[in-house]
Amino acid sequence: MKIPFNKPWFAGHEIQHIVNAAYSGHISGNGPYTRKCHSLFEERYGIKKCFLTTSCTDAFEMACLLIGFKPGDEVIMPSFTFVSTANPFLLRGASIRFADSTAAHPNIDVDAMEALITPATKAIVVVHYAGVAVDMDAVMHLAAKHELVVIEDAAHAIESTYKGKPLGSIGHFGMFSFHETKNISTGEGGMLAINDPKYIRRAEIIWEKGTDRAAFFRGETDKYGWVDIGSSFLPSDITAGVLYGQMQQADEIQKKRIEIWNRYYHNLKPLADQGFFELPRIPDYAVNNGHMFYLLMPDEQGRNEMIDYLNANMVQSVFHYLPLHRSKFFTPLHDGRALPNADRFAATLLRLPFFYELPLTIVDMICERIGRFCAAKNS
Numbered sequence: 286m287k288i289p290f291n292k293p294w295f296a297g298h299e300i301q302h303i304v305n306a307a308y309s310g311h312i313s314g315n316g317p318y319t320r321k322c323h324s325l326f327e328e329r330y331g332i333k334k335c336f337l338t339t340s341c342t343d344a345f346e347m348a349c350l351l352i353g354f355k356p357g358d359e360v361i362m363p364s365f366t367f368v369s370t371a372n373p374f375l376l377r378g379a380s381i382r383f384a385d386s387t388a389a390h391p392n393i394d395v396d397a398m399e400a401l402i403t404p405a406t407k408a409i410v411v412v413h414y415a416g417v418a419v420d421m422d423a424v425m426h427l428a429a430k431h432e433l434v435v436i437e438d439a440a441h442a443i444e445s446t447y448k449g450k451p452l453g454s455i456g457h458f459g460m461f462s463f464h465e466t467k468n469i470s471t472g473e474g475g476m477l478a479i480n481d482p483k484y485i486r487r488a489e490i491i492w493e494k495g496t497d498r499a500a501f502f503r504g505e506t507d508k509y510g511w512v513d514i515g516s517s518f519l520p521s522d523i524t525a526g527v528l529y530g531q532m533q534q535a536d537e538i539q540k541k542r543i544e545i546w547n548r549y550y551h552n553l554k555p556l557a558d559q560g561f562f563e564l565p566r567i568p569d570y571a572v573n574n575g576h577m578f579y580l581l582m583p584d585e586q587g588r589n590e591m592i593d594y595l596n597a598n599m600v601q602s603v604f605h606y607l608p609l610h611r612s613k614f615f616t617p618l619h620d621g622r623a624l625p626n627a628d629r630f631a632a633t634l635l636r637l638p639f640f641y642e643l644p645l646t647i648v649d650m651i652c653e654r655i656g657r658f659c660a661a662k663n664s
Contacts, residue, residue: 288651290601293465293472294641296534302526314519315499318526322476325532330451332459332478334485336492337528339520341440341462341475345373347518348458348477350491351484352408352434354379361401362410363393364608365627370410370438371609379407383610383619386626389566390414391634394626395423399431408434411456416468416576417567418447421455436460439478443469444539445574457481463528468538468576471527474520491515541641542575548645549578549637552652561659562635578637579605580655585632587662592635594658600651603636 306318314337323335338344354360356378362370364383371381382401387394391414398409409428411419421437428435435456439445442452443461453459459478463471477492479485489499495515500506531538550564557564563581567573582588588604595602608627610619637651 287596287599287601288638288643288647289640290603290636290638291466292640292642293470294538296530296537298533299527299530302530303523306522306526309522312522314517314521315493316522316525318522318529319519322525322528322532325529326461326476326478329532330478331454332451332480333482334479334488336477336479336488336518337520337525338475338477338492338518339524340369340473341438341460341464342369342373343516343518344460344475344477345369345436345438346376346516347488347491348436348460349373349377349379350514351458351479351488354407357405358407359403359405360408360410361398361406363391363412363414363627364610364624365391365414365606365630366412366438366609367440367606368609368612369440370412371615380405381609381615381618382406383608383615383622383624383627385624386630388626390417390568391627391630392417392419395420395427398424399427402427402431402433406431406433408436410436410438412438412440413442413445413452415565415579416442416445416452416574417565418442418445418452418571420568420570421447421450421452425455434458437478440464440467440475441576442574443467444535445576446572448570453478454480457484463531468542468574469528469531469535471520471524471531474524474528487513492518538641539575542639543573544575544645545639545643545648546573546575546578548648549652552649553580553655556656556659559659561662575639577639580635580637581630582633582635588633588635590662591655591658595651595654598654600654601638605631605634605636607631 326335354377358379437456437459439453440462445452461476463474490513495513498509501509
C-alpha cells in the first residue's frame with residue numbers, strides 16, 4: 286500500500302464533543318464549543334480576541350473588511366503562498382505587490398519589503414511557511430515606521446513561536462487554518478486572531494452577518510438588527526467541538542510530529558551533507574512546530590525525478606506552490622519584477638509524507654528509499 290502524503294488524525298475525544306454539541310440544543314454558530322475554543326486560544330496563545338471561522342480564507346476576508354480595503358489600496362505579501370492569502374484583498378478591489386522569498390527559506394524577504402511600500406500601501410502580510418517564523422521584530426518595526434497593518438498568515442504555524450511569543454499573536458491580525466493537512470484539524474475551518482483591541486467590537490458585528498446579535502444576547506441591547514456590512518463567517522458548533530477535542534490533544538500531537546520531523550532530519554542529514562539536497566533551516570529566533578518536512582533539490586528536473594521515483598516505490602511526495610506572480614490569473618497584473626527565490630522554491634521544493642500516525646519505522650523506510658535514489662544518481 287502506498288504511503289500517503291497526509292492522513293487526518295482523530296484522537297477519539299472529538300466524537301464525544303460532537304455528540305455533546307448535538308445534545309446541547311445549539312449546533313449552529315457561536316455555541317458553547319465556539320466559546321470554549323475562543324477562550325482556549327486566547328489564553329494559550331495570548332491573543333486579545335478570537336473568532337472561529339469556516340476557513341482561514343474567511344478569516345482573511347474578515348480582516349480585509351475590518352481594515353477597510355478599497356480600490357486603490359495596496360498590500361505587500363509573499364508570492365510563494367497559497368491563493369487564499371491573496372484573494373480576499375482582490376475581492377475588496379485592492380492591489381497586490383508580491384515580494385520575493387529569502388534565499389535561505391521560503392519566508393518573505395523582510396529586507397526587500399521597504400522598497401515596495403508606496404503611499405497607497407495599507408498592510409503587510411507575512412506567511413510563516415512550514416511553521417517557521419518570519420523575523421517579526423523587523424516586520425513590526427517597518428510597519429510602525431510606515432503606519433501599516435501587519436497580518437500574520439499562521440496557517441502552518443499553530444504552536445510555533447518567535448522569540449518565545451506565539452505566532453498569530455504578534456501582528457495586528459493572525460490567521461489560523463484547521464484544514465485536514467494542518468497539525469490541528471477540523472477538516473475545514475479557520476480562526477481570526479485580533480491583537481489590536483480597536484478592531485474587536487466591529488469584528489463581532491461583521492462575524493455575525495453585520496448585526497449586533499452578540500450584543501443582544503449579552504443583554505446590551507433590547508433587540509438586534511443590521512448595523513454594518515458582514516457575512517456568515519461562523520462555523521457550526523459541531524466543527525468547534527471537533528477543534529476543542531483536537532486542542533485537548535495538542536501537546537501529544539506536537540510531541541509526535543516533532544519526533545517525526547527530527548527523525549527525517551537525522552536520517553537525511555548525511556545525504557544533505559553530500560550535496561544531494563538541502564534540508565529546512567530554522568533561525569535561532571524560531572522553533573520547529575513539526576508542520577511539514579521538505580527537501581530542496583538542486584533543480585526542477587531532479588525534484589520531479591525524485592517524486593517519480595518515490596511514487597514508483599509506493600511513497601507519495603508532492604511539490605508545493607506555484608508562485609502567485611506567475612499564475613495564469615495574476616501574470617497580467619504583476620509589475621514585471623523578477624522574484625528568483627520564489628521561483629527557485631517552486632521548482633525545487635519537495636514535501637515528504639507527514640502525519641501524526643506515520644510510524645518512525647516508515648520514516649526510516651522513506652529515507653532509505655531516498656538514499657537509494659541518491660545512490661543511483663551518483664553512480
